[in-house]
Amino acid sequence: MVVELNPFSLTVLGCSGSFPGPDSACSGYLVRGGGVSVWLDAGSGTMANLQRHVSLHDIDAVVLSHEHPDHCSDIEGLRVACGYVVERVGVPVYATAGVGRHLFPDFKTVLDWNVVTDGDDVEIGGLSLRFSRTDHPPETLAVRIDAGDRSLAYSADTGPGWSFEALGPGIDLALCEATYLADEEGPDSSHLSARQAGAMARDAGVERLVLTHVWPVIDRNESMDEGSSAYGQAVTMAETHAEYEI
Ligand SMILES: [Zn+2]
Numbered sequence: 080m081v082v083e084l085n086p087f088s089l090t091v092l093g094c095s096g097s098f099p100g101p102d103s104a105c106s107g108y109l110v111r112g113g114g115v116s117v118w119l120d121a122g123s124g125t126m127a128n129l130q131r132h133v134s135l136h137d138i139d140a141v142v143l144s145h146e147h148p149d150h151c152s153d154i155e156g157l158r159v160a161c162g163y164v165v166e167r168v169g170v171p172v173y174a175t176a177g178v179g180r181h182l183f184p185d186f187k188t189v190l191d192w193n194v195v196t197d198g199d200d201v202e203i204g205g206l207s208l209r210f211s212r213t214d215h216p217p218e219t220l221a222v223r224i225d226a227g228d229r230s231l232a233y234s235a236d237t238g239p240g241w242s243f244e245a246l247g248p249g250i251d252l253a254l255c256e257a258t259y260l261a262d263e264e265g266p267d268s269s270h271l272s273a274r275q276a277g278a279m280a281r282d283a284g285v286e287r288l289v290l291t292h293v294w295p296v297i298d299r300n301e302s303m304d305e306g307s308s309a310y311g312q313a314v315t316m317a318e319t320h321a322e323y324e325i
């Protein structure tokens with residue numbers, strides 16, 4: 080019998096867009112695969128949920144897509160925990176340059192801080208990461224994560240001027256922001272509607288689509304219907320603590 084010791088998986092730590100809702104923290108995910116555990120985005124409330132799935136001693140790296148608080152504010156909690164309680168120095172963090180400008184001054188003495196930008200490649204254990212600048216101010220990085228022959232892509236925050244196509248073909252699971260519904264679409268939008276997310280993922284040929292970063296005031300059933308219709312097959316709405324195998 081073959082036992083799979085380390086499947087490639089995505090666990091949702093929070094999926095509310097822009098601000099936390101009554102039932103969900105902001106954006107944050109746990110990616111496990113290639114022998115490592117990576118905390119992908121650290122929006123408010125996600126550090127609490129993270130510890131339901133993995134010990135702070137066992138986080139191998141943190142990846143932060145951009146400096147908006149709904150994607151990075153809980154890195155401050157990790158800094159305090161590692162500096163004073165858990166006593167771990169040098170947890171690698173990969174973040175855009177902007178994230179560091181907003182943090183408490185001693186973060187670089189506690190964490191192993193690495194600035195990443197568009198087109199960078201990073202190896203974390205057996206995971207290969209590739210970053211792509213999205214259509215969202217300030218500098219925001221989507222990421223493709225490959226483990227063996229399987230591939231996860233995360234849009235971070237983006238407007239309609241970016242596509243999963245920028246991360247290449249063969250995406251098995253795409254985690255895409257779908258902040259609102261089609262009635263909020265506008266020419267200068269820096270987010271996607273569920274319709275736009277579905278259409279973009281369809282055009283990029285992604286195998287499975289999970290919608291996240293949904294404003295807490297949006298009707299999730301409407302979002303699912305709108306996204307599924309545009310995608311051409313059923314989308315999955317991200318739910319806190321749900322785990323998806325890639
Ligand atoms: Zn956001």
Ligand SMILES: [Zn+2]
Nearest residue numbers: 145147215236
């Ligand atoms: Zn943002």
